[in-house]
Amino acid sequence: GESVGLHLPTLSVQEGDNSIINCAYSNSASDYFIWYKQESGKGPQFIIDIRSNMDKRQGQRVTVLLNKTVKHLSLQIAATQPGDSAVYFCADERVSNFGNEKLTFGTGTRLTIIP
Amino acid sequence: DTGVSQDPRHKITKRGQNVTFRCDPISEHNRLYWYRQTLGQGPEFLTYFQNEAQLEKSRLLSDRFSAERPKGSFSTLEIQRTEQGDSAMYLCASSLQDWDQPQHFGDGTRLSIL
Numbered sequence: 001g002e003s004v005g006l007h008l009p010t011l012s013v014q015e016g017d018n019s020i021i022n023c024a025y026s027n028s029a030s031d032y033f034i035w036y037k038q039e040s041g042k043g044p045q046f047i048i049d050i051r052s053n054m055d056k057r058q059g060q061r062v063t064v065l066l067n068k069t070v071k072h073l074s075l076q077i078a079a080t081q082p083g084d085s086a087v088y089f090c091a092d093e094r095v096s097n098f099g100n101e102k103l104t105f106g107t108g109t110r111l112t113i114i115p
Numbered sequence: 116d117t118g119v120s121q122d123p124r125h126k127i128t129k130r131g132q133n134v135t136f137r138c139d140p141i142s143e144h145n146r147l148y149w150y151r152q153t154l155g156q157g158p159e160f161l162t163y164f165q166n167e168a169q170l171e172k173s174r175l176l177s178d179r180f181s182a183e184r185p186k187g188s189f190s191t192l193e194i195q196r197t198e199q200g201d202s203a204m205y206l207c208a209s210s211l212q213d214w215d216q217p218q219h220f221g222d223g224t225r226l227s228i229l
Contacts, residue, residue, distance in 0.1 A: 032215055034217050034218075036220075041222070042223075043121075043206050043208075043221050043222045043223050044158065044206070044220045045220070046218075046220075049215065051215055089157050089158075091157070101171070102148065102163060102173075103148075103158070103160065103208075103218060104160070105157030105158050105159070107157050108156075108157055
């Protein structure tokens with residue numbers, strides 16, 4: 001069936017280093033991909049998104065890469081800070097003629113920043 | 116605070132009771148979504164509204180679950196005759212109806228069934 005999954009459930013990174021979180025998706029019809037950050041007791045927080053006609057998009061300290069050939073998505077966080085510690089989810093969304101529709105989430109990667 | 120607001124934040128109830136949750140979306144967003152999240156998992160889609168119309172429901176949404184958005188603004192999610200398996204975080208999100216508009220989430224309602 002359709003799924004969005006992650007390669008690693010946990011990742012520990014030294015403060016100041018860069019981190020890379022990977023994600024695989026299976027639905028070739030996916031149009032739109034989003035990375036969310038979720039801290040304990042809170043809802044998912046939007047980080048960055050990318051459309052299927054792009055292969056890279058940059059934000060503040062974050063970069064998302066999309067490889068449609070192998071259906072792979074990654075989130076790069078530069079110069080990690082303690083506040084980056086959280087669970088990160090990738091999600092895909094199929095876009096219809098009526099606009100964006102439901103998100104399909106993976107299980108998440110827990111990122112821990114080591115001081 | 117102009118984000119998505121959910122109430123209550125926590126709900127503890129006995130099995131068999133009915134519960135109702137409320138979601139207030141970001142004011143200009145005409146799409147509203149409900150998701151359920153269990154520990155260690157990503158959110159799972161339940162249903163979504165465009166204005167007051169409920170456009171899609173997941174098969175996860177059994178007949179004990181009902182959602183409404185009567186005036187196209189806030190929404191309620193009701194669970195009747197709660198069961199142990201209903202224990203989860205119930206998340207609400209909203210977005211604009213347009214291309215590539217991300218969904219923005221509230222902090223959820225955590226439901227615990229005793």
